[in-house]
Amino acid sequence: MSVRLLHPSIQNGRHRGDTDHAGGILTCKCANRPVKVRVSAGIAHNHACGCTKCWKPEGSAFSVVAVAPSENVSVIDNADKLAIVDPTALIQRHACKHCGTHMYGPVERDHPFKSLSFIHPELFENGNWPEPGFAAFVSSVIEGGVDPSEMDGIRAKLREVGLEPYDCLSPALMDYIATWTAKKSGVLR
Structure with missing residues (x-):
C-alpha cells in the first residue's frame, strides 16, 4: 500500500536544520x-x-507548523494582501x-498559547529551520479526506521518518495546557 504525501519536508525523512535557528x-x-x-x-x-485548519502544500496530508512569540512576528511587506x-x-x-498561504496565526484570547503565533517554517527564505519533532492531530x-484505511500506513510512515504520531499534541504540550488550566482554576498554585 502506498502512503499519500505526508508533507514535502518530511516525506523521505525529516528536514534537518539548525536547532539554534534565530528566525528569519x-x-x-x-x-x-x-x-x-x-x-x-x-x-x-x-x-x-493533521488538523483541517492549518495550511498545507498542495497534495499534502499534513502541515508543518511551529510557534514563535507574537511580539517577535511582524509583517514587513504587502500587509494589504493579508x-x-x-x-x-x-x-x-x-x-x-x-x-x-497562511503566514502567521497569533493566539490573542485567554489560552495557554496566548502571545504565541503559529507559523509554517518551510516558508523561511533560509531553509535552515529546526526539524519537526512529532506529529499532532x-x-x-x-x-480532511484521507481514507481511514490509510491510517496504519500513515502512522508507520511518520514513525519511519522519526515523528511520533499523536491524536492531540505532544505529551509535554498537553501537560503544559493541563497545568495552565489547573492553575487558572485554582487546583494548582
Whole structure:
C-alpha cells in the first residue's frame, strides 16, 4: 500500500536544520508582491499537524507548523494582501488573499498559547529551520479526506521518518495546557 504525501519536508525523512535557528523572513507563494513576515526569534514545538485548519502544500496530508512569540512576528511587506481566515478561531490565521498561504496565526484570547503565533517554517527564505519533532492531530487527516484505511500506513510512515504520531499534541504540550488550566482554576498554585 502506498502512503499519500505526508508533507514535502518530511516525506523521505525529516528536514534537518539548525536547532539554534534565530528566525528569519517568511515569504508567501506569490510571484508578484509576495507577503513577507519577519520572525525575529527562534521557533519552538515544530511539528507535523493533521488538523483541517492549518495550511498545507498542495497534495499534502499534513502541515508543518511551529510557534514563535507574537511580539517577535511582524509583517514587513504587502500587509494589504493579508486577511484572517476565520475570525472566530482561536488561532487568528493571517493568509495571503492571492495565493492562500497562511503566514502567521497569533493566539490573542485567554489560552495557554496566548502571545504565541503559529507559523509554517518551510516558508523561511533560509531553509535552515529546526526539524519537526512529532506529529499532532494525526486522526484529523480523515476529516480532511484521507481514507481511514490509510491510517496504519500513515502512522508507520511518520514513525519511519522519526515523528511520533499523536491524536492531540505532544505529551509535554498537553501537560503544559493541563497545568495552565489547573492553575487558572485554582487546583494548582
